[in-house]
Structure formats: structure tokens, C-alpha cells
Amino acid sequence: MKHASSLARISPLAPPEVAITDLTKRFGALTALDAVSLTVRPGTVHALLGENGAGKSTLVKCLMGTYRADGGQIRVDGAEMRLSNPREAQKLGLGMVYQHFTLVPSMSVAENLVLGEEDMPAVIDWPNRRKALREFMDSMPFRLDLDRVVSGLSAGEKQKLEILKQLHLGSRFLILDEPTSVLTPDEADQILGLMRDLAREGRISVVLISHKLREVETYADEVTVLRGGKRVGQGQVSDLGRADMVRMMVGEAPPATERAGAEHVTGAEVLRIDGLSVDNDRGVTAVRDLGLAVRAGEVLGIAGVSGNGQTELVEALAGQRDATGGAITVDGKPFHRTRAEMRDLKIRLLPEDPLRNACVRAMSVAENLSLRSYDEPPFSRWGFWLDRAAIRSHGEELIARFHVKTQGPDALIGTLSGGNVQRTVLARELSEGVRVLIVQNPCFGLDLKAVAEIRSRILAARDDGAAVLLISEDLDEILELSDRIAVMSQGRLVHETPRAAASLQEIGRHMAAH
Amino acid sequence: MTPVAIAQSREAVTINVAAFLLTLALFGVYVTFLGHNPWDVYYVLWLGSFARMISIESTLTNAAPLMLTALCTAIPARAGLLVIGGEGALVVGALAAVLVGVTLGGLPAWLGITLVGLSAAIAGGAWIGAAGALRQRRGVNETISTLLLNYIAIAVMYHLISGPIRDYERVLKTSSWSIPDSLRVGEMPFIDVHWGLGVGVIACLVLYVVMRRTSFGFGVDILGGNQRAAQVAGLPIDRMVILCCFAGGAAAGLAGGFEIMAVHGFASESLAVGFGYAGILVAFLARQNPAAIILMAILLGGITASGGLLQRRFDLPDATTQVLQGILFMIVLASNACYGRIGFLQPKQKAGA
Numbered sequence: 001m002k003h004a005s006s007l008a009r010i011s012p013l014a015p016p017e018v019a020i021t022d023l024t025k026r027f028g029a030l031t032a033l034d035a036v037s038l039t040v041r042p043g044t045v046h047a048l049l050g051e052n053g054a055g056k057s058t059l060v061k062c063l064m065g066t067y068r069a070d071g072g073q074i075r076v077d078g079a080e081m082r083l084s085n086p087r088e089a090q091k092l093g094l095g096m097v098y099q100h101f102t103l104v105p106s107m108s109v110a111e112n113l114v115l116g117e118e119d120m121p122a123v124i125d126w127p128n129r130r131k132a133l134r135e136f137m138d139s140m141p142f143r144l145d146l147d148r149v150v151s152g153l154s155a156g157e158k159q160k161l162e163i164l165k166q167l168h169l170g171s172r173f174l175i176l177d178e179p180t181s182v183l184t185p186d187e188a189d190q191i192l193g194l195m196r197d198l199a200r201e202g203r204i205s206v207v208l209i210s211h212k213l214r215e216v217e218t219y220a221d222e223v224t225v226l227r228g229g230k231r232v233g234q235g236q237v238s239d240l241g242r243a244d245m246v247r248m249m250v251g252e253a254p255p256a257t258e259r260a261g262a263e264h265v266t267g268a269e270v271l272r273i274d275g276l277s278v279d280n281d282r283g284v285t286a287v288r289d290l291g292l293a294v295r296a297g298e299v300l301g302i303a304g305v306s307g308n309g310q311t312e313l314v315e316a317l318a319g320q321r322d323a324t325g326g327a328i329t330v331d332g333k334p335f336h337r338t339r340a341e342m343r344d345l346k347i348r349l350l351p352e353d354p355l356r357n358a359c360v361r362a363m364s365v366a367e368n369l370s371l372r373s374y375d376e377p378p379f380s381r382w383g384f385w386l387d388r389a390a391i392r393s394h395g396e397e398l399i400a401r402f403h404v405k406t407q408g409p410d411a412l413i414g415t416l417s418g419g420n421v422q423r424t425v426l427a428r429e430l431s432e433g434v435r436v437l438i439v440q441n442p443c444f445g446l447d448l449k450a451v452a453e454i455r456s457r458i459l460a461a462r463d464d465g466a467a468v469l470l471i472s473e474d475l476d477e478i479l480e481l482s483d484r485i486a487v488m489s490q491g492r493l494v495h496e497t498p499r500a501a502a503s504l505q506e507i508g509r510h511m512a513a514h
Numbered sequence: 515m516t517p518v519a520i521a522q523s524r525e526a527v528t529i530n531v532a533a534f535l536l537t538l539a540l541f542g543v544y545v546t547f548l549g550h551n552p553w554d555v556y557y558v559l560w561l562g563s564f565a566r567m568i569s570i571e572s573t574l575t576n577a578a579p580l581m582l583t584a585l586c587t588a589i590p591a592r593a594g595l596l597v598i599g600g601e602g603a604l605v606v607g608a609l610a611a612v613l614v615g616v617t618l619g620g621l622p623a624w625l626g627i628t629l630v631g632l633s634a635a636i637a638g639g640a641w642i643g644a645a646g647a648l649r650q651r652r653g654v655n656e657t658i659s660t661l662l663l664n665y666i667a668i669a670v671m672y673h674l675i676s677g678p679i680r681d682y683e684r685v686l687k688t689s690s691w692s693i694p695d696s697l698r699v700g701e702m703p704f705i706d707v708h709w710g711l712g713v714g715v716i717a718c719l720v721l722y723v724v725m726r727r728t729s730f731g732f733g734v735d736i737l738g739g740n741q742r743a744a745q746v747a748g749l750p751i752d753r754m755v756i757l758c759c760f761a762g763g764a765a766a767g768l769a770g771g772f773e774i775m776a777v778h779g780f781a782s783e784s785l786a787v788g789f790g791y792a793g794i795l796v797a798f799l800a801r802q803n804p805a806a807i808i809l810m811a812i813l814l815g816g817i818t819a820s821g822g823l824l825q826r827r828f829d830l831p832d833a834t835t836q837v838l839q840g841i842l843f844m845i846v847l848a849s850n851a852c853y854g855r856i857g858f859l860q861p862k863q864k865a866g867a
Contacts, residue, residue, distance in 0.1 A: 320745040339748030349746055358746050360739035364518065371736060371747045375729040384728045410518050 015042045015172035015205040016077045016093060018063070024071035025058050032058040034229045035072065040173070040222075043202040045195065047220035047237070048209045049249055054226040054447075056209050060175050063207075064096050065089045090118065095171025097162045099178045105151040109144050109161060116165050136168055141194050155305060156187030163191070167204070175207045180215060184305050185475065185508045192219040212476075213242050225249055249448065266483070267296030270467035271436045276326030278312045286312035288491040290326070294436070294467040299458070301482025302471045302493070305511050309491035310471045311352070314440045317469075318349050318357070330436055343372075346435035350442050350458075354425045359413045366395025366409035369428045402427035403453075419450030426457055434466040441472050455481060475507065487511055525859040526801050533849040534813075537842040544837060550828050558827050562820025569819060574707045577815030579604070581714030582769035583793025584800065584807045585721060586642060589762040590656070591802040592725060593755050594738040599645060599660025600766040601790025602667030603638035607767025609671055610637035611774040612679065612781045615693030626697045631713075631771050638767015639760040641667065646759030650752040656759075668786045675781055689782035699775045710772030715808055717765050722804040734758060766790060788836075792818070795843045798850075814839070 018040045025033040033055045040046045050056045061067040063074060065085045074081045076092050086096075103112050110133055114124060130146065137143050142160055150158065159179055166174055176195070180188035196219045198204045210216055216223055217237060225233035225248040233240075233248035271294040280286035286309040294300045304310055315321035317328065319337030328335045330345040341347070351357035359368050370379055370391045378390045395409035404423045406416055413421060422442065429437070439458060443451040458481060462468045471488075472478050478485055485502050487495040487510040495510040497503075542552030563573050583600035590597040614633040618626045645663060648654040674680075679690045699709045725731035737744040737754055744751055773785055796814050800806035821835030854860070 318746045319748055320742055337748060339750070342748045351746060356740075357742050360736050360743050362739045363735070367732075371743065374732050380729040384730060386727055386729050386732050388727075412518060 014202055017042050017075075018094075018173060018205070019075040019078075020059075020063070020072070021075070022072035023059065023062055023069050023074065025055075025062055025067060026070050032229050033062070033069070036224075036226065036229070036231045037072075038224045038231070038234065040205050040207060042205055043199050044221040045199050045206040045208055045219055047216040047223040048207055048226065049213075049216060049223055049245060050226035054249075055229040056226055057177070058229075059226070060096065060177065060207070060209065063089070063175065064094060087118070090169060090171070093170055093172040094175070095166035095169060095173065096175040097159075097166060097177065097179055101158050101162060103150045103158060103161060103165075105149075107150060108146065109148050109150065109153075110146040112150055112161060113146075113165055113168050116169055118169070133168075137164075140164060140167065141197060154187075155307065156183050156191065159183060159187070159191055163195070172203070173205045173207075175209070177209045179208070180210070180212065184511045185504075188215065189218075195219070213245055216245065217242060246448075266298045267465060269293050270296050270331055271469060272329045274327045274329075276313070276316065276328065277324045278309070278316045278321060279324055280309075280312050285324070286491055287316065287323075290492060292469075292486065292493060294469050296435075296465045296467050297462055298484065299462050299468040299470055299482045301478035301485045301499075302469070302488050303475055303478045303485060303507055303511060304471075304473065304488035306473050308488050310440065310473075310488055312491075313488070314349075314351060314438060314471055317438050318351060320357070339375075343376075346433050348372075348429040348434045348437050350422075350425060350429055350437070350439040352441040352444060354421050355414065355418075358425045359421060361412065361414040363413060364395075364410045365399065365404065365406050365413055365416065365424055366392045368413045368424055369395045369398050369409075372428055373432075398427040398431055399424075401431070419446045422446060422450065422454060426454060430457060430461055434461050434464070437461050437466045437468045439468065439470045439472075441474070442470075443474065443477060475504070475511075479504075521860065525853060525856070526806075528859055529849050529852050529856075530799060530846070533845045534842070537838070537845050540841050540845075541838050544841075545828070545830070545834075548828075548830065550830075555824065555828065558824050559817070559820045562823035563816030568706075571706045572819040573812060573816040574705070574711050575815070576818040577811040578708065578710035578714045579769040579773060579789040580793050580796050580811035580814055581718055581807055582710075582765040582772075583790045584796035584811055585717060585765035585793075585804060586638075586762040586790070587794045587797035588800065588802040588804060588807060589721060589725075589765070590642070590646065590755075590758045591797065592731075592738045593734045593758040594741060595646070595649070595755065595759070596657045597642060597645065597660045597759065597762060598657055598794050599642050599663050599763070599790070600769075600793040601786060601788070602660065602664035603641045603763045603766035604770040604773070604790050605664075605667040605671050605785050606641045607634035607638035607770030608774050608781050608785045609674060609690075609770075610634050610767065611771040612690050612693060615697050615774065616691050619694035619696065621696075623696050626694075627699060627775065630693070630697055630775060631768060634771025634774070635764040635768045638770060639764035641767070642763025643756050643760035646756040647752075650755050664790065671781060671785065672783070675783075679781075681780060684780075687782055689780045692780040693774060697775060698779060699772070708772065708776035710769070710776050713768065713772065714811070717768070718804045718808045721761065721765075725804060730754075766793070792839065795839060795846070798843070798846050817842075 020039070021037050022035040023033055023037070024031070024035050036055065036059060038046070048056050048059070058067065062069045065088055068084060081092065104115065107115070110130060113133055114120065114129060133146055137146065144157060144161055144164065150161065153161065163174065179191065183191065192215055195206050199206050208216070208220055220237050223235065223237050223240065223245065224231060225245060227249060273290060273292050276287055276290045277285060278287040290313065292300065302310065312321060316323045330347060333345065335341050335345060335347065349358070355361065373379055374386065374391065379387055379394070381387055392409050399406060399409060402423050404427060405420045413424065416424065437458065442454050442458065446454070458468060458470070470478065470481055479502065482499050485497050485499060485507065486493045487507055489510060495507065538556065542555070545552055545555045562569050564570055583604055586600035586603055587597055611630050611634040615630045618629060621629070641663060642660065645656050645659045648659055649656040675690045676688055681689055681691045701708055702712055725734065733749050734754055736747060737749060737751060741751070769789065770785065774781065778784060792814055796807055796810045799810040799813070817835055817838055824830060825832060825834055
């Protein structure tokens with residue numbers, strides 16, 4: 001029977017050896033991959049490290065058949081492969097677990113497992129199929145209840161299901177694209193540990209794409225480092241140190257974030273939130289009775305696993321979502337999220353996903369830089385007449401000052417890379433005095449240089465006396481930037497500690513507590 | 515203009531011209547099936563719309579209300595709304611013009627005409643403004659509500675002209691009382707087209723300047739481009755949406771006012787003949803740009819103007835020009851998918867930028 005054979009394909013068969021030689025891929029004039037070679041030996045975890053744009057995803061897409069390489073070879077168990085679509089890759093046992101979930105939330109675990117199968121019959125023989133799925137689950141080192149609905153699973157469980165789905169399809173060579181970006185540290189350790197164990201048992205090989213050096217050090221056997229489409233380093237993880245890997249990725253000593261810890265003075269309370277409650281899109285309370293206070297010259301970092309009300313909290317502060325209760329005050333004055341208040345109280349915002357939340361795609365970089373100030377002199381004369389030349393020259397000035405890489409002030413914002421979109425928003429929000437700065441996941445998906453630059457700009461704003469509320473899913477970022485740390489779980493702040501006294505275990509424990 | 519803006523206008527012009535040519539080709543297929551030579555039909559289309567002074571005047575007369583009803587879709591569209599209530603706003607504006615007009619007989623003509631025009635605009639503005647308010651306050655989809663408001667407006671008109679304000683002396687046609695002759699507006703100098711055209715052109719140009727050159731228009735573009743960014747910028751979204759709806763509705767209401775003051779003199783079923791719906795097509799052809807509406811309204815006015823001649827000359831069914839308009843609408847809507855996808859029309863970009 002077919003469903004039984006998919007199980008059989010995992011255990012007895014060894015994972016294939018995948019050898020990539022001189023793989024090259026060009027997009028027009030840009031060489032995204034330049035003669036990259038690497039070999040993934042069966043039963044190993046091979047980490048792929050590199051900044052954004054280094055060519056990691058291009059490499060993986062060539063491997064999965066999404067892109068056709070312009071040169072070089074891919075050999076699977078010695079036989080040269082010309083992969084032209086993901087289905088062929090699937091047949092060879094290559095499978096990919098994407099960064100974002102590809103499950104159907106309203107369906108059960110069993111249905112999601114069957115859904116991915118290559119040739120699903122028109123009528124599904126559920127009794128038999130369930131028996132086979134149960135046998136499959138029993139052979140796995142981690143299990144999920146087949147009847148649970150995916151929308152009720154935690155992020156870690158969803159990630160496990162994604163992996164189970166690939167194993168169920170018979171994949172013995174798994175590519176994990178930043179698999180832990182949405183998990184608690186404990187969940188991440190558990191899942192990566194299980195993957196490593198499966199590899200050690202010789203049941204699978206893993207390619208792990210990650211930004212997190214700690215994960216690579218702990219779980220990978222070998223590492224390949226890419227930079228600008230070229231292979232710049234390769235070796236056994238045990239032979240390389242963290243500093244070596246960072247140097248390979250960045251190509252120079254990493255620009256250290258300046259933590260002017262002793263320099264800045266914490267002042268009076270500026271931002272205060274009392275009893276704030278906010279509903280999510282489905283009308284369920286996402287932020288409940290939340291209170292906090294941030295003082296001038298202080299970064300309050302809010303850690304937490306995504307989906308615990310952080311986005312709703314930021315949206316309520318940004319005016320994108322109505323609060324169902326509570327009060328927000330800035331310098332003792334009530335804040336109703338009007339334009340006049342934002343201007344007078346100097347409240348600035350760096351929302352996550354800036355292209356979606358803080359930019360207008362159909363507008364130029366210069367116009368996007370003027371969203372806060374277009375209705376004030378000198379951009380608006382006599383209170384209504386727009387001076388587009390002034391907007392443009394102001395844009396040029398900010399582009400230079402914040403090192404935004406763009407073709408010019410007239411280029412549409414959508415043509416910029418993620419880091420430069422974030423620089424544009426930073427330039428707009430930070431170029432004038434800031435009293436309150438609300439920041440959510442400012443460095444998500446950015447390369448190390450942009451990350452360091454953006455973080456030091458945030459700290460500079462704090463040193464100038466801004467009250468900074470940092471909401472981030474990246475615990476390292478919270479630890480690096482915050483003066484005080486709180487953990488958000490199920491819409492509440494459940495744990496608060498000064499940075500100096502913070503314990504990673506304690507924070508992780510509160511993050512994971514559901 | 516910036517290079518990007520130039521590239522964008524070039525793209526819009528190219529795509530619209532291609533859409534128009536494709537429409538003519540398909541219409542040619544349609545008339546061929548009806549047994550006519552498409553080239554003859556194209557020639558008559560030209561003859562009836564732009565070939566002679568008299569056809570140009572007819573074209574412009576048809577274009578006048580289209581300019582104003584197109585604004586009813588285009589202005590709210592800039593704020594991100596899809597309003598299709600031009601037909602209803604036109605009817606409501608016309609009714610207001612009749613009701614105010616019949617009470618103002620004694621006033622000097624210039625004052626009376628101004629007041630009638632204003633009341634038509636305010637009535638149309640309130641009509642669509644209400645749809646905007648319903649959307650912002652109660653979450654009612656503005657496309658559905660303005661569509662239904664069209665039916666309501668037309669039903670109210672039928673109710674009024676068949677009873678409360680019916681002129682029983684006009685036996686052949688169910689209609690309302692007539693406004694006094696002192697409130698009728700005539701033709702513009704040098705051309706045999708009523709003043710509605712001049713007002714339409716001015717309205718388009720004024721709104722173009724408001725949308726392109728004022729901070730209000732810039733705010734509306736932010737809102738239409740990305741509501742979440744507008745929220746982050748703290749813009750008064752409710753007020754902007756309602757204002758845009760009011761402005762659009764006022765334009766369509768004004769079209770109704772001129773239908774009364776310049777064309778009919780009284781309200782009747784001849785008000786609801788599709789100017790409001792054709793205005794939607796004009797707005798899409800113009801890509802919601804008020805200045806481009808002037809040209810597109812003239813184009814559509816030409817099709818309407820040549821319709822009668824086309825039907826007489828070839829003995830075509832009455833609906834022929836509607837078929838042509840329908841094909842054009844479908845192709846223009848479909849051609850929206852081409853924006854940003856045709857390589858040689860895109861702004862030049864440096865590799866890797």
C-alpha cells in the first residue's frame with residue numbers, strides 16, 4: 001500500500017549524499033550564486049550561514065528545483081540531477097520546511113499530513129489511512145495527536161508538524177529555513193535536538209539555514225558560509241569558533257553596537273499605559289489589562305513568543321486598532337493617537353514589516369520620508385499648498401544622512417531592499433526630536449550591518465532622552481538593547497527584571513509558560 | 515515630472531490605447547457577426563463623434579455629465595474606496611435642483627442658478643457622504659451601499675414625479691414640475707454646448723489641483739496607498755473618507771443639476787439613463803486622475819454620441835453602444851492587471867538596486 005510505503009522509505013533507506021559543484025545562478029547582471037560547492041554527507045546537519053542576500057535562499061531554491069541553475073552540477077547519490085520543479089526534488093527525497101507555516105489552520109493534523117501527498121486519491125480511505133498515520137507517528141521521535149486542529153497548535157507544534165509532513169512524504173534530506181524564528185528557546189532546542197538525533201541515527205540529512213550562531217554551534221556538524229553569492233568559508237563546526245564564523249559572514253569585524261550604558265541618565269516617567277485591553281481580529285481579547293511605564297532615557301524591552309498580543313499592543317499604540325479599555329498617557333497628557341498629539345508629544349513608531357505598516361508603496365522614497373511632516377512648513381505653504389520640491393530636497397538630505405541606498409529620492413519605496421526600507425522609516429521617525437519611540441521587531445530579516453546600524457540609532461535616541469518601548473521576538477535583541485526587560489505572555493506582562501539581573505533561563509521559562 | 519512619473523504616464527497611455535484598440539477589434543467581430551463590414555462601422559463611429567462640428571458638439575454634450583459622474587468614483591477611489599453611486603447622486607442632485615428651483619423664480623438669474631447648482635451639489639454630496647460615513651462608522655461596504663443607494667434614489671424619484679411633485683399638465687410623459695425659465699442655463703459662447711461642460715472641466719481641473727498640489731490631496735494619497743501607514747501617521751481617516759465621498763457625490767449631484775437646468779427643465783425617467791454608470795468606466799479609464807477624466811469623458815461621450823447614427827445607419831439593435839461600452843469596461847478592468855508587468859514600460863532600474 002502506498003501510504004505504508006512512504007513510511008518504509010524513511011527508515012530503511014539511508015539519506016542521499018547531495019553534492020553541489022560550482023553552482024552558479026545569475027539574475028540579469030547580478031550573480032546571485034558564484035560557483036558554490038558543498039557536500040552534505042548522509043546523516044549530518046549542515047548549516048548554511050550568511051547575511052541576507054548572501055545567496056542562501058537562491059542556493060536552496062536551485063536545490064529544490066524552483067530555480068534552474070546557470071552552471072554547475074547537483075549530484076544526488078552520485079547521479080547528476082537536472083531538477084526542474086519541486087515535485088522532482090520531492091521524488092528524490094529532498095524536502096523543504098519553510099520559514100512560514102504552510103499548514104491549513106482549519107484542518108486536523110491527520111488531514112494536513114494527507115494533504116501534502118503527491119497523488120491524493122479522489123476518495124480518501126480514512127480508516128486505513130489513519131491506521132497508517134498512527135504507525136507513522138509511532139515511528140517518530142516526536143508525536144502529535146492526529147485529531148487536533150492546526151489552529152489550536154502552538155508555534156512549536158506547528159513546526160513539528162511541518163517536519164512530520166516532510167518525513168511522511170518520504171523526505172530524507174530536509175532543508176530547514178530559519179526554523180526557529182517563531183519558537184521559544186526551549187522549543188527551538190527541542191526541535192533542533194530531535195533533528196540532530198534523527199540525523200545521528202542516519203535517518204535523515206539536514207541543511208539548516210540560520211542566523212543564530214548559537215544554534216549552528218550547538219546542532220550543526222558542518223557549516224558553509226556564503227557572502228555575496230560566493231562561498232567564503234566551510235568546515236567542521238567543531239573546528240571553527242563563533243568569531244571565525246561571524247568574520248566569514250560579515251567579511252570584517254562586526255560593527256559593534258555601542259551600548260553607552262553608563263553615559264545615559266534615566267529621567268522621569270514619560271510613557272504610561274494603564275489597564276489596556278485590546279481585541280484581535282476575531283474579537284478575542286489579545287491584550288488584557290496591561291500596564292507599563294517607560295522613563296526618559298530608558299529602553300523597556302518586551303520579550304515574548306509571537307502571537308501573545310504584541311502585535312495588537314503595537315497596533316493599539318499606533319492607532320491601527322481600537323483599544324477596548326485602558327488609558328495611554330505621555331508626559332501625563334492623554335494620548336488618543338491623533339496626528340496633533342503625535343506631533344506635539346513627539347511620539348514616533350517603528351512598526352514591524354515597515355513596508356506594510358509605515359510606507360506607501362506607490363510613493364517615492366522622498367514622499368515616504370515626508371509622511372510625518374508634509375502638512376507643516378516648509379512642505380505645506382499657507383497651510384494647504386504642497387511644495388513637492390521641498391519634499392524632494394528634504395528627502396535627498398535624509399537619504400544622505402541615514403545612508404539609504406536608493407537610486408534617488410524619486411525611486412518608489414518598493415524598489416528598495418528591506419534594510420533600506422527600514423533605514424527610510426528610521427530617517428523619518430528619528431530625524432526630529434523623539435520623546436517616545438515604539439519599536440517592534442526592527443531588525444527582522446535584515447543583514448548584520450543594517451541590524452547593527454539600526455540598533456545603534458535606537459540606542460542613540462534613548463541616550464538623547466527618548467523613552468523607548470521595544471517589542472521584539474528576538475531575545476538576543478532584547479538583551480542587547482534593553483535597560484529593563486519584561487515578558488509578554490497571553491496578553492499580559494508576566495515577568496519584569498532589570499537588564500543587569502536578567503537570567504536567560506528565567507525569561508525563557510516565562511516565555512514558554514502558556 | 516520625475517522620471518518615474520513620466521514612465522508611469524507612458525505606461526498608462528500605452529495600456530489604455532492598447533485596450534481601446536482591442537475593444538474596437540472585438541466590437542468589429544461583433545458587428546461582423548451581425549453582417550456588417552467593421553470598417554464601415556468604424557467610419558460611422560468616427561463620423562458620429564468627431565468628424566464634424568455638429569458631432570463634436572454632440573460628443574461634448576454627452577461628455578459633460580460624464581466628467582462630473584466620473585469624479586464621483588475617482589475622488590473616493592483616491593482614498594481607497596470603490597464608489598459606484600454616481601447614478602443615484604445624479605438623480606438626487608436633479609431632484610434637489612427641481613425642488614429648490616421651483617421656489618426660486620423671483621430671484622435674479624445668476625443668484626438663482628448658483629443656489630440651484632449648490633443645492634444639487636450638496637444633495638449629491640450628502641448622498642455619497644452618507645455612504646462614506648456608514649463605511650467608517652458602521653463598517654458597511656461602500657460599493658454595496660452606493661449600488662443600493664442608486665436604486666433608492668431612482669425609486670424616490672419615480673415616487674415624487676408620479677405623485678407629490680408631478681406636473682399633471684404634461685400628459686405624454688410622467689414628470690415633475692418644471693423649474694422657471696429664468697433658472698435655465700444656455701449654451702457657452704462659440705460652441706453649441708451647455709455650461710455643464712465648462713463646469714465639468716473646471717471641476718476636474720480644480721480637483722486635479724487639490725489632489726496633486728495640496729497637502730489634503732497628499733494625505734488622501736497616503737490613505738489610498740496604505741491605510742495602515744495613514745493610521746501610523748495619525749491622519750484623520752474618517753474625516754478624509756467622508757470629505758472625498760462628499761466631493762465626489764457633489765460632482766455627480768451637480769451633473770444632475772445641469773441635467774435639469776440645461777437639458778430637461780424637469781425631472782423624469784430621462785435622468786436615469788446611465789450617465790452615472792458610464793462615469794465609473796470613465797474614472798477607470800482615467801485611472802482615477804481627475805485631469806485625465808476630461809479626455810476620457812470626451813472619448814466615451816463620442817461613443818454615446820455616435821450611437822444613434824450607428825443604430826440608424828446599420829439598423830443595429832439599441833443596445834449596440836452599450837455592448838461597445840461593456841467590452842471597453844471589461845478590457846480596461848482586465849488591463850489593470852498589466853500595470854507593472856510589461857518590461858519596456860517600467861522605469862529604468864540599476865541592477866541590484
